[in-house]
Amino acid sequence: MSTSSRRSARETTTTTKPSGRATDWGFIERVLCSRNVRTAYLWGKPGMGKTFAAYHLGLGGALYALTVTEETAGAEIRGHYLPKGREMPWHDGPATQAMREGARLVINELSHGSADVLSMLHPLLENLDTARLTLPTGETVRPAHGFQLFCTDNLPPEDLPEALRDRFDVIIEVREPHPAALAQLDERLRGPALRSFTLEPDRRISLRGWLSVQRLLPEFGLEYAVLAVFGPTRGAMVLDGLLLGEAQN
Ligand SMILES: Nc1ncnc2c1ncn2[C@@H]1O[C@H](COP(=O)(O)OP(=O)(O)OP(=O)(O)O)[C@@H](O)[C@H]1O
Numbered sequence: 008m009s010t011s012s013r014r015s016a017r018e019t020t021t022t023t024k025p026s027g028r029a030t031d032w033g034f035i036e037r038v039l040c041s042r043n044v045r046t047a048y049l050w051g052k053p054g055m056g057k058t059f060a061a062y063h064l065g066l067g068g069a070l071y072a073l074t075v076t077e078e079t080a081g082a083e084i085r086g087h088y089l090p091k092g093r094e095m096p097w098h099d100g101p102a103t104q105a106m107r108e109g110a111r112l113v114i115n116e117l118s119h120g121s122a123d124v125l126s127m128l129h130p131l132l133e134n135l136d137t138a139r140l141t142l143p144t145g146e147t148v149r150p151a152h153g154f155q156l157f158c159t160d161n162l163p164p165e166d167l168p169e170a171l172r173d174r175f176d177v178i179i180e181v182r183e184p185h186p187a188a189l190a191q192l193d194e195r196l197r198g199p200a201l202r203s204f205t206l207e208p209d210r211r212i213s214l215r216g217w218l219s220v221q222r223l224l225p226e227f228g229l230e231y232a233v234l235a236v237f238g239p240t241r242g243a244m245v246l247d248g249l250l251l252g253e254a255q256n
Pocket residue numbers: 051052053054055056057058059060159160161184185187188214215218
């Protein structure tokens with residue numbers, strides 16, 4: 008299933024200086040806020056904040072976002088004719104709208120996109136002078152100033168087709184959640200959360216899970232919040248980890 012949405016403009020400023028590690032959030036913010044970055048590929052483990060960063064960091068205008076699956080047709084991104092009474096008017100899809108308005112287009116789960124979708128994105132990833140999209144109406148749309156295309160995925164860039172990978176201005180690995188996201192967690196959750204991000208995939212708990220616990224915490228208390236979010240078996244292991252952390256403090 009795919010979703011498309013338009014969000015209001017939001018400005019984010021760089022607050023941290025990069026420490027030199029290409030995965031630091033200070034550096035990531037600086038890159039994504041740069042007016043010289045038009046296309047970006049953000050990748051990393053699930054729930055690390057790639058989509059959040061693509062939606063918010065450095066956004067200076069409108070945002071169009073789409074999560075693609077194998078079933079997503081190129082027409083869903085480009086646009087389509089929609090019957091209206093006896094007419095068949097054309098409706099721009101999110102890519103066409105973003106290009107016309109000079110907005111940011113975010114494609115989530117890029118590697119799940121069909122060949123149709125990926126080949127449609129190729130020309131959009133070109134530089135502003137050559138990027139263009141020809142619609143079934145015959146019109147060729149060229150991107151307005153400010154158009155950006157950010158893509159997110161779990162796969163490392165090496166796993167993308169070379170021609171696609173080669174077209175991104177920047178490739179960013181997100182290895183840990185943003186400090187602002189971690190700051191939302193109760194201090195009892197923060198340490199275990201940080202440790203859990205580095206576990207092997209079958210034991211790893213993403214930021215999403217910890218944020219769910221955080222939301223239930225005031226109403227249910229720690230134990231029941233954890234059990235509700237992770238279920239009895241996994242929840243018991245998480246609780247053991249949390250109690251172990253408390254005992255060590
Ligand atoms: N900087 C942040 N501030 C507040 N909440 C955040 C921040 N970053 C991420 N989150 C929250 O953490 C959760 C996971 O983030 P997000 O969906 O961006 O992860 P992702 O890396 O795109 O995951 P996936 O690979 O599964 O798509 C979301 O609920 C998101 O709102």
